[in-house]
């Protein structure tokens with residue numbers, strides 16, 4: 194029997210370039226939502242080379258692959274809650290569904306099985322936060338369809354990355370989602386680059402919804418310690434991560450009106 | 465003076481048809497034609513041929529290639545056949561033929577074939593090098609583009625790059641190319657192509673005449689139009705054109721990266737140092753390749769953005785990984801991004817940097833272990 198009732202939010206963190214901070218942002222969103230008192234489950238959908246447990250120093254006992262297997266062998270008795278690990282740090286606590294331990298398990302996961310598992314989790318959590326890979330795979334298209342909000346993360350470093358961000362934005366838009374569903378977030382702002390933000394926003398055709406600063410030291414320390422940045426509000430990066438989550442939970446709605454005009458050399462190469 | 469062409473074709477109608485193509489091609493003269501290879505072998509010397517078109521659909525003719533080669537050392541032997549076959553093409557290259565042409569051919573195809581194959585001959589003992597990375601942002605596109613420049617410059621032989629990073633391939637941007645055709649069209653058409661007709665699907669690189677690039681898809685949704693079996697045919701066919709075929713792959717294990725690694729003579733697993741978990745990811749990837757009995761020969765590893773880029777650092781990485789590290793590439797972020805932003809290659813821009821030195825060393829290694837076909 195299909196479960197009835199209230200289903201929680203799904204927040205996906207996606208990008209079309211790698212190493213732009215999806216995992217860092219996904220972890221901190223989950224942690225911040227948990228800190229605010231929501232029931233949160235972070236799901237690692239970077240199935241082959243997921244970093245969630247690496248960054249959180251978790252050694253998972255069960256993974257999403259075990260969940261898929263259990264659901265396949267006995268759908269009636271399947272309980273997704275049994276395949277979660279718990280992350281705890283100070284007053285922050287949230288569940289984690291870990292990526293498979295073995296690559297062959299990861300390779301053989303199906304999008305529909307994952308969808309089924311995530312739907313079960315939606316009944317138990319206020320927020321399911323999904324970390325992804327940088328590709329329009331069947332898995333990622335499935336999770337984007339399911340999502341309440343897609344955080345589309347980008348960085349501005351050099352032209353190939355921006356080209357891929359542009360292509361990614363256009364592709365997501367072509368999926369026909371409502372405007373408010375996709376939120377463009379710029380990560381690692383102010384990092385070494387000669388490229389102007391406004392030029393990038395012009396190319397993408399919309400301003401960034403939120404901007405996160407570059408702070409290599411804070412990011413590195415948090416990863417090495419296995420803790421989320423938002424535990425303390427002692428860095429600008431942590432504060433801006435908290436602010437992003439606040440906007441998602443509607444605790445605080447800021448007005449963004451960073452518009453601009455004027456074309457540059459930079460825009461032309463994309464025309 | 466015109467090329468003096470000997471045509472050997474068993475089928476009378478095809479003989480007529482090809483004869484008139486050759487006669488109608490400027491720069492080519494039909495010196496003599498035969499239905500039997502034996503007649504050609506015994507009687508052609510009279511005409512001082514410099515091109516011999518030999519029909520290999522006729523049984524036994526393929527075996528005569530070495531005899532033709534030694535009887536007419538001044539002539540290029542181009543085999544003609546009604547279809548292209550990867551295995552056969554390998555055999556004829558070893559036997560001493562210069563190239564391969566699918567019949568019936570047009571004047572343009574004949575001219576193109578002679579131009580292409582007269583430069584280098586059909587690449588012999590062509591090697592396929594696949595570049596695999598566990599995660600994205602490994603630095604491998606930079607590596608491949610610069611390595612291709614180095615291989616082409618040092619060996620003087622043709623190098624082909626296939627951008628099989630299907631959704632987000634960057635090779636066109638790196639070389640500043642505007643592709644007229646991509647991997648999508650090449651795999652779609654491959655069953656109707658031969659090396660000569662495949663060649664134009666690769667884009668020429670203005671700065672490096674020995675390099676050609678088959679660019680990636682223009683939009684991510686085109687990725688699924690690239691099917692594995694035709695892709696494999698494409699790679700094999702490209703081996704007739706290029707001494708080295710370098711394949712850029714999407715991150716992780718997926719049908720295209722797995723197929724490429726299986727086809728390749730060498731698979732380089734590439735990861736960028738930085739996040740703290742790259743050795744772990746590399747280990748996981750190697751565990752998968754270890755299923756191959758000969759993985760130690762076929763799988764090599766490269767770390768990029770290594771700092772300091774020293775032998776000691778390489779050894780440390782090797783220890784941590786528990787597997788040989790073939791090459792380390794230094795952190796030249798600003799140089800590389802400036803080069804990529806301007807569509808030029810770093811090794812081209814600045815030949816004396818540590819980056820160029822390490823890439824040149826890698827290309828020397830690759831050339832050093834080249835397979836030698838038939839002693840000269």
Ligand SMILES: Nc1ncnc2c1ncn2[C@@H]1O[C@H](COP(=O)(O)OP(=O)(O)OP(=O)(O)O)[C@@H](O)[C@H]1O
Pocket residue numbers: 208210211212213214215216217218239244325326327380381382405406407408409410412413416430599600738739740
């Ligand atoms: N705002 C930031 N400032 C500084 N460093 C950051 C920031 N965000 C992320 N990083 C660092 O960038 C690196 C890549 O981040 P992360 O692993 O989260 O990216 P990802 O998008 O998940 O990558 P992948 O596609 O490989 O899974 C990490 O070393 C991380 O610590």
Ligand SMILES: [Mg+2]
Pocket residue numbers: 215216217239244324325
């Ligand atoms: Mg990640």
